[in-house]
Every structure is written in structure tokens, then in C-alpha cells.
């Protein structure tokens with residue numbers, strides 16, 4: 072089909088759709104069923120069986136299996152079968168952990184799936200791009216990624232960057248008119264837009280003509296390689312650490328075996344014990360548990376409206392030392408209401424809040440009759456004509472379809488009885504140059520019924536003042552003298568000083584014959600008409616969030632396109648600007664180099680009247696000062712700064728696709744406070760990872776040392792191989808995972824941010840692991856020796872007691888790991904997952920100690936009740952020793 076040659080109506084006919092109403096939901100469903108989802112096929116994933124079998128790929132597990140089979144042949148059936156069963160159980164544990172991790176990551180991917188704005192049943196709505204079908208009418212604006220191949224039926228200043236398809240990175244201007252037949256190369260199809268390409272400017276509407284693998288992208292992509300899994304810095308560090316730990320564990324095991332053999336143990340016996348020890352001591356579950364902790368943390372963040380798009384961001388969040396945040400919508404409600412209007416030297420105030428269309432106009436606090444105020448009416452009329460938003464209603468709820476700033480202007484005009492529908496019947500818009508944050512203005516060219524034409528521009532008053540040669544005074548134009556300029560500036564300052572966001576309107580008449588000027592030509596030589604000031608109240612929760620960030624050693628910086636005084640007033644209300652804090656404006660920022668900015672950046676808390684490209688400079692200067700920077704943004708031009716920041720943050724509601732793609736964190740509610748809770752969660756996740764590393768490694772050190780000490784002291788084996796394996800299975804699995812689900816300690820947001828280069832074992836973790844491991848080894852051996860001697864060398868009994876002590880010591884230690892300081896700092900029942908995990912582990916140990924059929928398998932005997940006092944006492948001893956030493960240290964420091 073030569074879609075590009077057809078007129079829009081024929082496109083609709085061929086695609087069986089209605090340009091005014093789109094498809095019906097029912098028809099769309101039918102088409103979706105018939106033609107499938109609008110997605111590119113991905114390479115197949117690993118099957119569950121492969122993931123399961125991969126669990127056996129570990130070298131030591133294979134050695135263990137081989138050793139077991141040999142022992143089976145030597146007649147030790149029970150041992151052999153039991154060991155194999157444990158190995159399989161271990162594989163299942165690994166398998167479920169890995170699957171769980173993968174599923175969570177998959178769910179995350181789904182959440183950040185792209186969306187499209189589609190016309191269905193006559194209403195514009197947002198759906199997942201996946202659900203687009205041929206015939207759908209979709210619209211897009213700058214920053215959107217096109218969801219399917221479309222034939223354009225409307226294009227307003229539309230430019231699309233198609234490098235994904237053509238390799239050409241300069242955006243192509245698009246239009247909606249039919250083309251001649253011969254233009255068939257993708258780069259020449261100027262009235263079509265293709266899946267995966269990017270709108271860099273303007274806006275457009277198009278009819279979907281191909282989806283999924285039938286799109287131009289689908290045809291070249293064939294089979295997309297599965298996106299590579301991203302690992303976080305910590306995961307990579309742990310991978311390296313894992314390798315070192317394997318070597319250390321193996322060396323120690325070999326040492327155990329050699330010493331054992333020298334002391335007279337049989338080589339065969341020592342070999343199996345050694346291999347079991349190696350399997351137990353190697354923390355093979357660590358990577359999967361880290362992934363689960365990361366993924367579960369990420370899910371907790373989703374509940375708080377923060378979506379992590381890139382897993383490494385979870386860790387970086389904990390290091391953030393500066394948050395640079397947009398003001399409008401992120402720190403404020405983005406619910407604007409015009410309260411003040413100035414024109415011709417007169418100031419009116421307007422009553423009414425929000426989207427209420429009723430309100431009174433006052434001058435000098437006295438109500439006025441708006442019908443008699445031609446000046447005011449003219450200003451309001453122009454601000455409605457130069458406006459691409461609309462007031463709409465759905466299910467009895469009024470909302471603004473478009474920009475809230477423009478919405479406020481519409482509402483103010485409606486209060487004077489001027490509606491967009493009515494004005495659009497009187498005027499036609501010949502051209503529109505959309506708003507962008509760079510120019511800080513927008514322009515339309517309109518014509519009324521009698522053929523009179525105007526250029527109307529609205530935008531930041533200080534910018535409009537620069538390009539206005541005249542001022543409108545009581546219906547007449549006067550040259551803009553220095554005095555007039557001062558008067559206008561005075562008004563701007565007065566409004567901005569009250570935290571009002573200001574918008575000015577200016578115009579220039581055009582003769583009937585003048586051709587439509589370019590954007591540059593249109594936006595000069597204007598006549599300034601008046602200024603409207605609107606309030607945008609701060610979000611109530613932001614002040615507290617800013618305060619909490621401050622306590623956590625994180626500086627908040629406000630970045631806004633608004634006027635300096637508006638920004639200052641709001642920054643003060645929110646507690647962002649300290650008494651000696653400085654403000655910098657865009658023009659000053661432009662003049663400074665990154666080096667110069669670096670010198671002063673630490674003192675600046677507010678950047679006002681900035682353009683998006685300034686943000687990159689700010690990020691760079693802060694990073695050079697050694698900061699870890701979070702930067703928010705929503706538009707196309709924000710993307711470079713979002714990418715360059717350590718944590719790029721995009722707005723979920725108002726953000727463009729480009730900003731979201733560049734970001735590592737997306738705020739579903741566009742709210743500053745959400746960044747603060749994400750940082751809180753990020754710190755917590757990192758702490759949880761440290762908790763179970765501490766737990767797992769201390770346990771493993773304990774396991775190895777109890778064997779090593781026994782061999783050195785020429786004692787019999789304190790644990791048989793199968794007991795070692797059982798300890799590993801019971802203690803490594805559930806309790807470690809439960810630690811990953813722990814809540815943050817109270818003081819987590821009262822510490823300074825973590826240094827990004829900080830090692831895993833910093834802040835005393837390495838010492839805690841080794842010292843605790845040594846003591847667990849010692850108490851286990853002590854229990855073994857005491858009972859061995861007392862019972863007249865009853866080896867099976869002594870081994871059972873050692874087994875019980877080792878497990879108990881680990882299950883008590885797991886509660887220690889919840890706190891950086893002492894176990895007594897936190898309620899042990901604070902993490903019920905952990906309590907249940909520990910109880911279950913305990914049960915699994917009691918079963919093998921007391922259930923006769925399992926006693927045979929595990930070489931255990933029933934332990935007398937009184938001996939549990941010895942077991943629990945010794946197992947709990949390390950906790951009291953450490954807590955005691957902590958408390959004495961604390962009281963000593965208190966005394967000092």
C-alpha cells in the first residue's frame with residue numbers, strides 16, 4: 072500500500088477508521104486479537120529446566136556429587152543418597168531464588184513499557200504502545216517516541232529524528248500532505264512517522280498503518296537480541312569477591328584435610344568431609360540473594376511511586392549527596408490559578424481557586440463589571456487564542472488537557488465569560504510556533520472573520536519585554552521608553568516577589584497580504600499588552616522531605632525556568648534557601664565556564680530562569696566537586712543532563728519518552744518527596760545487602776574454623792559431612808533472604824551519604840565477620856569437647872551437640888546482623904519474616920536430631936533436654952560478648 076500518496080480521508084478509508092473518533096474499543100480489541108500485539112519479537116529466554124540444571128554447574132557441587140557416587144559404590148548408600156537429596160534441595164533453592172529474581176526484573180520492565188496517546192470512541196486516552204492496532208489514530212508531541220508506523224494527518228512544526236532507522240541524526244521536518252509516488256525511501260517519506268523514531272519538535276496526529284514486525288523497524292530488526300542483563304557495581308564487586316572466597320574456602324578446606332590426615336584420620340573420610348565443607352563454605356547463594364534484595368527493594372519503591380529503570384541506580388541512590396530538582400510540578404502542585412492581572416497601568420485581582428470557572432474581578436478591592444473593561448477583555452482574549460490547551464470534563468470532573476500554565480489562563484478568561492470554543496469560532500489560527508523552555512514563549516498567527524490578522528506571543532515577561540518595541544496603553548501603542556521598561560519591570564518584580572509565576576502577552580498586527588513570517592521574524596518588534604500572575608502552591612509534603620534530606624547530608628537545589636524572585640520566594644517557603652544561600656540566574660550561568668561554576672556551586676541553592684541546557688553544566692560542576700548528583704527533568708532538552716547525572720530522574724506523568732528513557736528513576740507522581748523516599752529505600756537496600764553478607768560469611772567462617780580447630784587439636788571430626796551440608800542448607804537459605812527484606816534502621820536517614828567508592832567490608836564489617844566467625848567456631852568446638860569428654864567419648868552424641876550449637880549460634884547471630892551496632896538496639900520481632908525463617912530452620916534441625924529415621928541418615932542421636940542449656944548458652948555467648956563490649960564502649964564515650 073502506497074500510504075504516502077493518499078489524502079487523509081483515503082487513508083482513513085483504507086485503514087477502516089474514523090479520523091474524528093478513532094476506532095471503537097471493541098473494534099480495537101478485535102484487531103488486536105486478529106493481528107497480535109504491537110511488539111518486536113525477542114530472542115527466547117532460558118527455559119526453566121536449563122536454569123535448574125545450571126545449578127549443578129558449580130565445580131565444587133560436581134566434585135561433591137562425584138565423591139558421593141564413589142562413597143555409594145563403597146557401600147555407604149544412606150550417606151550417598153542423603154547427600155544427593157541435599158544437593159538437589161540446594162539446587163531447588165538456588166533455582167527458586169534465581170527465578171524470583173528474574174520475575175521481579177521482568178515485572179520492572181513491564182512497568183516502564185512505553186505508552187501512546189490514542190483516540191478511541193472519540194476520546195483521547197493513554198494505552199500501552201503494545202496494544203496499538205492498524206487504524207488507531209494517535210497523537211504525539213516533542214519528546215515522544217512513535218509507537219507504530221503512522222501516516223500523518225496533522226503536523227504542527229513537527230520534526231522527527233529517525234536515526235534509529237536511517238542513521239541520519241538530523242531531524243526531518245514532517246507534514247501531512249500527500250506525496251508523489253516516487254518518494255519511497257524511508258528518509259523521503261515526509262508524511263509518515265515510524266515506530267521507534269523520536270519527535271524532537273512540534274506535534275502531530277497520525278493513523279497507524281503497521282504494527283509489530285510489519286513496521287519498518289520490525290523488518291530490519293528481525294529478531295531483537297534479548298537485552299543484556301545489567302549488573303550493579305556491587306554485584307560486580309561481589310562476583311570478584313566470590314572468586315576470592317572460593318579460593319580461600321578451598322585453601323582452608325585443603326588445610327583441614329591435610330591436618331586431619333596428618334592427625335591420623337582416614338583420607339577417604341577427610342576427603343568427603345573436605346568437599347562437603349567446601350560446598351558449605353562457598354557462598355554460592357550470594358549473587359541470587361543480592362539480586363532478590365535489589366529487586367524486592369525496587370518493588371517497595373514502586374509502592375512509593377518510584378520506578379527504577381536501571382538496577383545500578385538502587386545503589387547509587389544511597390550515595391546521592393545533591394538533588395537538583397525542577398520546581399514546577401515537582402516541588403509545587405502544578406495547579407495554577409491566575410490571581411493578578413496588570414495592563415495599562417492598572418492591576419486587577421481575580422477570585423476563585425483551581426478549575427472553578429466562576430470568579431470575580433476586582434480593582435482596588437472593589438468588584439468591577441468585566442463587560443465594561445475592554446482592556447482586560449482584550450488581554451484575556453489573546454491569552455486564550457495563543458494557547459494550545461483546553462478545559463475538558465470527564466465523568467463530571469474538570470481537567471486541563473495540556474499545560475497547567477495555559478489552563479490557568481483559560482480559567483481566568485472563562486471567569487470573564489470568554490471561552491475557547493466561542494473564540495475559535497471567531498478566529499482561525501493560521502500558524503503556531505509551540506512553546507519551548509529555551510525561548511520561554513509561544514506564538515500564534517490568527518485571523519478574524521473580517522480578515523484582520525495578528526501575531527500573538529505569550530511568555531516570560533522579562534523575555535517579552537526584550538523583544539517588545541512598544542507598549543499598549545489604554546488601547547493605544549506607545550514606544551517602549553526606558554521609563555516604560557522600568558514600570559513593567561517593577562510590576563514583574565512585585566508579582567514574582569509574591570511567589571507568582573508570571574506570563575506576559577504581546578502582539579503585532581499583520582496586513583492581509585503579508586506572508587506568514589518565520590518564528591524568528593514573528594517574535595520581534597511586538598507590543599507588550601499586559602501580564603498575568605498565577606499562584607502555584609508548594610506541595611505540602613516537600614518541606615518535610617527537604618528537611619529530611621538535609622538531615623541525611625543531602626543538599627536540595629531548585630532549578631527552574633521561572634523568574635528569580637518567584638523561585639526565591641518558593642525556595643524560602645520550602646526551606647531550601649538557607650540564610651547565606653545564593654541564587655544564580657540563567658544569563659549569569661551562561662557566562663560562567665564549568666570551571667568557574669565549580670568554584671561557587673556549593674553555595675548556590677536556586678538556579679532561576681535557566682534553560683534545560685544549563686542543567687548539564689550544573690551537573691558537571693557538582694560532579695567535579697565530588698558530589699553524587701540526582702537531577703530531575705521532563706523534556707527532550709533535559710535528556711543530556713539526566714543521562715550525565717549519577718541518578719537521572721524523569722517525571723512519570725509530565726515527562727516525555729526521551730526523558731524517561733534517559734532516566735534511571737521515574738517518579739510516578741512527579742513529586743520531589745518521592746525522590747527522598749527512593750533514597751531512603753536505596754540506603755536500606757544497601758544496608759540489607761551488607762546484613763546478609765555479614766551473616767553468610769560469618770557463618771561460613773565459623774563452619775570452617777570449627778573443623779580446622781578440631782583437626783589442629785587432634786580431635787575426632789566434630790561434624791560429619793551430611794551435617795555440614797544440612798547446616799548450610801538450613802541457615803543459608805531462608806534466614807538470609809529474610810534479612811534482605813528487613814526494614815531500615817531508624818537512623819538510616821540521619822547518616823551522611825555513603826561514599827561511592829566505599830568497599831563492601833567498610834565500616835567495620837570485615838572485622839565483624841571474622842571476629843564473629845572465630846567465636847562461633849570456638850563455642851561450637853567447646854560444646855563438642857565438653858560433651859565428648861563428659862559422655863565418655865560418645866562421638867555421635869558430641870557431634871549432634873556440636874551440630875545443634877553451630878546452627879543455634881548462626882540463628883542467633885542472624886538477629887545481630889539486623890543492627891550495625893548492638894542487637895539490643897532493635898526489637899527482634901521487628902522483622903517477622905526473619906522470625907518465621909528462623910523458627911522453620913530450627914524445626915528442620917530438631918527434626919533431624921529427634922526423628923529416628925532421619926537420625927540414621929544424619930548420624931544424630933537425641934539430645935537430652937538439659938544439654939540444650941549448654942547449647943543455647945554457648946550459642947548466645949558471642950552475642951552477649953559483642954553487645955557487652957559495645958555497651959562498655961558506648962558508656963565510655965558517654966562519660967568522655
Ligand code: ATP
Nearest residue numbers: 397398399506508511513529530531573631632633
Ligand atoms: P521548572 O523548571 O521549575 O519546571 P518551568 O519548567 O515551569 O520551571 P518553563 O516551563 O521553562 O519553566 O517556563 C519558563 C517560563 O516560561 C515561565 O516562567 C513562564 O513565564 C513561561 N511559560 C511557561 N509555560 C508557558 C507557555 N505554555 N506559554 C508561554 N509561556 C510559558
